[in-house]
Amino acid sequence: MNVEQKNALRQLQYGPSVKIAIRFKEPWWTTKLNIVGGQSFTDLPIRTIVYPSHGVGTDTPSTVLIASYCWTTDAERLGSLAMAGQNEVLKELVLCNLASAHGDPITYEFLCNQFLDMHVKDWTYDVQTMGAFAQFGPGDFQDVYTSLTYPAANKRLHFAGEAISTRHAWVVGALDSAWRAVYEYLSVTKQDDKMERFKELWGKNVEWTSPSVQPQYDQSGQPLLSDLLYEHFGLIEAAIGVGEIKY
Template sequence: MAGLTTAYELERRGFHVEVIEGDTRIGGRVLTHRFGTGPDAPTVELGAMRIPAHHRLTLEYIDRMGLTGNLRRFTTLLSEENAFLRVPTGFVRVRDASGPLCETFRAELALRGGDRRYAAPAIAFGAWLTAVVDATAPPELRAALRDDLHRQLLDLVARLDLAPHLRGPARDRIDLHSLFSAHPEIRTGCSGRLNSFLDDILTETSPALLRLHGGMDQLPRRLAGRLKGRLSCGRRVVGIDVRDDGVLVRVRAGARTTVEQADFVVCTLPFPALRRVRLSGVDDDKRAVLEDVVYCPATKVALHCREPFWREEGIRGGASFTGGLIRQTYYPAADDRAEDAVGDSPGNGAALLASYTIGDEAERIGRLPARRRHRLVLDELAAAHPRLRRPGMVLGSASAVWGQSRWSGGCATRWGRSAAECEMERLRAARPAGRLFFAGEHCSTAPAWIEGAIESALHAVHQVVHYAPPARVIGVSGRRGRAGALR
């Protein structure tokens, strides 16, 4: 997305742009999988799948590409009352989960040496926040949350009037979004590692999320269709040589290697992939930050089912926290209008995002051969959905292991640093090296989101347009030059 946005914006400003894509497809970490080739084939997102409603830039580009009419609400974790949550005794429906969650949380407090002095609303806060973090965060952050709750976070919350934030018929659920919005001071009870991840946790479970009906890949495909210059796939950049008067790019396609020259280059490769490119003319600090930026692994596994059997169980969308190695399971939305129900036509079946994992679980699942990976996910998920074991119910499977992708090396920059450390790393990552500029979510204030890719692309375009060569360089014309956006 960063490379396509960069190319689109540079062309609008009069630059001649060539996009070099190493993969055989466009879109980067936007990857819509279709179980079939027809227009009604069930779709599932193996990459980016949601858009926060406050991500202005993403929505602006969706509108520019004529896709606003395809926006639909994304129902997320805990938003479907009939979805499942895993508790120590097994699976419970979200609507029935508060009692078991609170009981488990009290038991954890007792094991850590706490007493039962906390009122029920504070226990509900701790229980539901723990459930959300357990479902969405990598293991190290789950441990960090429990440490923070035990140290001071729960005490800070216990002093507040939680009544305005209680939900549910029994008033035993907490609205984490309204609580953190009304009382941002309680974030002082979060360690730097957890605090840096908290925004993503709250965003991922927000009711204000959107999706693109018909596939998220419509956005990169529409952007690519607007480009006038050359866009070539399957051409891998193996070397970048930054010079005073331009940039030389070594490109390999099959057994053939060519050298191309550009006045400017914007590199949108994630840094794990860029580390495999031979660089020259790049300063030591830029080389250092290439090594410093660490990506978090993520793995998604989808199942093509004969029918959307979960709807007979009352599940109309949203997600279950299935725990184990598979963590999260997302169900396709049953839209109000029949024509929006992708994959509901007879014979097409339905696509289920059976497992979405990040961190250690993603790495463990990702290391398995594809068939074993898909079998493991099917076996674990069948504990919550026994119908999966019926003969002929599963028609196919697909997965994306982002941590092993040569083009990304993970799903996003790894969380777990303080805000100041993250900002310093972002500035170093986004800083140009002469005529070589950088974009991508790792260079943005919105890592892990399409918004970050677009934001960083616009920043890189601004840098290119306002590029001022070092004083010692003479004879540089003011013409609009040739720029390359690498992906």
């Protein structure tokens, strides 16, 4: 591992994020307001409200609402109440915010009557993550990100994870990064048979496709996986038709 990669691992920060889920007696957002799925945004402390769509139109609709989804300083403020054991204070704050965000007929008293249970997930205090997702600062995409998107230990150590993706903080980013790591490993080890199987199973990946290369197609009209390992800042390229990564 070179100096740039060691510094990148130390420098990259993971940001705080909190989700507060509340289970109600009924899915009032659908029965009262006809809301199915989607999100609402507010400048109130709860910031983002996420409505479920699972089970809508059935006898068992979800009655759990993500009453608050927030990150950075907003998450730290709500998380501090949970960590301090101030669940009743947090409950009152969230229900008041929900009532204010939705308006009549959703009142604080109505929500208190509907309330069954509340669960707070604070990734900062999760011992498995110690933070929610990668939080890149100014210049980090140019320095930190690019240092981790190529292998270490003479191409034997390949990094993968949501942090090593332009779509970090999402599961799709982790999958994109995993695709790149596997493709990269099969390329440098020249495992052509496994590479063909990998292409059949997983196809190509939008994040790692070079926009500068004219796409090629096979006889069936399917795009060829020829120059798919493309690093956005020019540090990594795949040699077209060779399957060997050049550095």
